[in-house]
Amino acid sequence: MKKQIVVSVLAALVFTGCGVTDKHEVVVDNNLDFDRIEVVSVKCADLQSMFGGNDLENVLVFDPQTSQYLVSQLVDDDQDGEPDEFLFQARVKAHSSSTYRLESKENASDLKQVPAVKTFSRFVPERIGDYAWENDKVAFRTYGPEAERLVKDGEPGGTLSSGIDLWLKRVDYSIIDKWYSGNLQQPGYYHKDHGEGYDPYHVGSSRGTGGTGIWENDSLYISDNFTAYRTICTGPLRTTFELDYAPWSQYEVKETKQISLDLGSNFSKFDISISGDIPNDSYTVGITLHEGEGSADIDKDNGAFSHWELIDGVPIGEGIVIDPAMVADGFTTNSNVPDQKQLLVTTHARSKLTYYAGFAWTKSGQVEDEADWAELLQRQAKIIANPLVVQVH
Structure with a gap:
């Protein structure tokens, strides 16, 4: 069966200051004829490369459409003590794309949402x-x-x-x-x-x-x-x-x-x-x-x-x-x-x-x-x- 997520890393590190050490854009494309709300994944190895080894617990997903930081989750798939996937839930209209911003912030824990519902x-x-x-x-x-x-x-x-x-x-x-x-x-x-x-x-x-x-x-x-x-x-x-x-x-x-x-x-x-x-x-x-x-x-x-x-x-x-x-x-x-x-x-x-x-x-x-x-x-x-x-x- 086809892999559910395709990820490519296309840029180098960007320093932004003001508590944000790095930031990158995430673009999620939907080629189907109906709106989709789905959990998507970014490889933690790619995040480590992008954010220069910063603690991945400090990585946030910002949604410009709502001006809010989204709920995210780190997953250790192979149970070796190191996270393998970074998850967040994307909302994408039919035949469209949505853009999010990945940020690494020292005060990330203060900005993370407490989810109302969960798995x-x-x-x-x-x-x-x-x-x-x-x-x-x-x-x-x-x-x-x-x-x-x-x-x-x-x-x-x-x-x-x-x-x-x-x-x-x-x-x-x-x-x-x-x-x-x-x-x-x-x-x-x-x-x-x-x-x-x-x-x-x-x-x-x-x-x-x-x-x-x-x-x-x-x-x-x-x-x-x-x-x-x-x-x-x-x-x-x-x-x-x-x-x-x-x-x-x-x-x-x-x-x-x-x-x-x-x-x-x-x-x-x-x-x-x-x-x-x-x-x-x-x-x-x-x-x-x-x-x-x-x-x-x-x-x-x-x-x-x-x-x-x-x-x-x-x-x-x-x-x-x-x-x-x-x-x-x-x-x-x-x-x-x-x-x-x-x-x-x-x-x-x-x-x-x-x-x-x-x-x-x-x-x-x-x-x-x-x-x-x-x-x-x-x-x-x-x-x-x-x-x-x-x-x-």
Whole structure:
């Protein structure tokens, strides 16, 4: 899949005085026919070159359109103690560009915005080892080793699933800690809507929205719960973490899933590393169809796969977006076995796969109807195929 950000450094250092040691322009270009608000990235190695080794905590992004400094985030992708990416959220009109100013200031901490909304993720040991993540639009979770152990030992309260669960939030602030805390005091708390949303979404042994498997001879083989996790970052603009899965199926498939979620996006990004001698075109991503009462749409040409259904009488759209070049096939399965009615996307993946999985719940106000959801999904496909271009001058 194409890289999401293209960065070129075109100028040398500029001394400005008045507390600003250096400044550079950042131009963000949008070649699509709709406005975009997205998190963009500048390589920290380029910032170090531009700002002469100054502390990157002192780098700010100034928006001339609003005359304000924007929220930014440093990310240490490889966890070596040094930041690798500098993130900020760009707003760019259709077929247009936006210009921002990077500045290094000694009093940067006094000028940085305190974000009203943010991304967040964490391991949840108090709820049998879930891993949960969210932003201002959506929330997700999946299940860990303690939940698996309870099931295999015949103890109550466990969950055996590598599917991806959806939490239907309708507020822009973080709810993960609050809902889990409420569940400790009142079991089942987050299965009821207390005004912020709730979790009515059933996963079971299905793929939920975005779970993986091996499709062979009309059967889907899946892993157990994740065995280990690593939180890479959680901040105002992006949260990223990794999940490891023990070898599974006759092919001894081993997976590491790096999952990230940006502020403002309805879609988590999944970067999967796969090992094992799996058959060609068998690595699969899926969406549960629950009881098969919704509608599914398969668009292999654009790599967009959608399910629209009612949950407790309220519409929700779930979807997967993937590079069309990686798609082998897309189809739905009809089965009387619980949780096995699914929309499945088989892929050409052998060792790596990137895709996006997400949703929109009408009660959140993000979409009004199925046509709105279809447009949101198609826009995501266009965004992946046409990343914003970032140039630093």
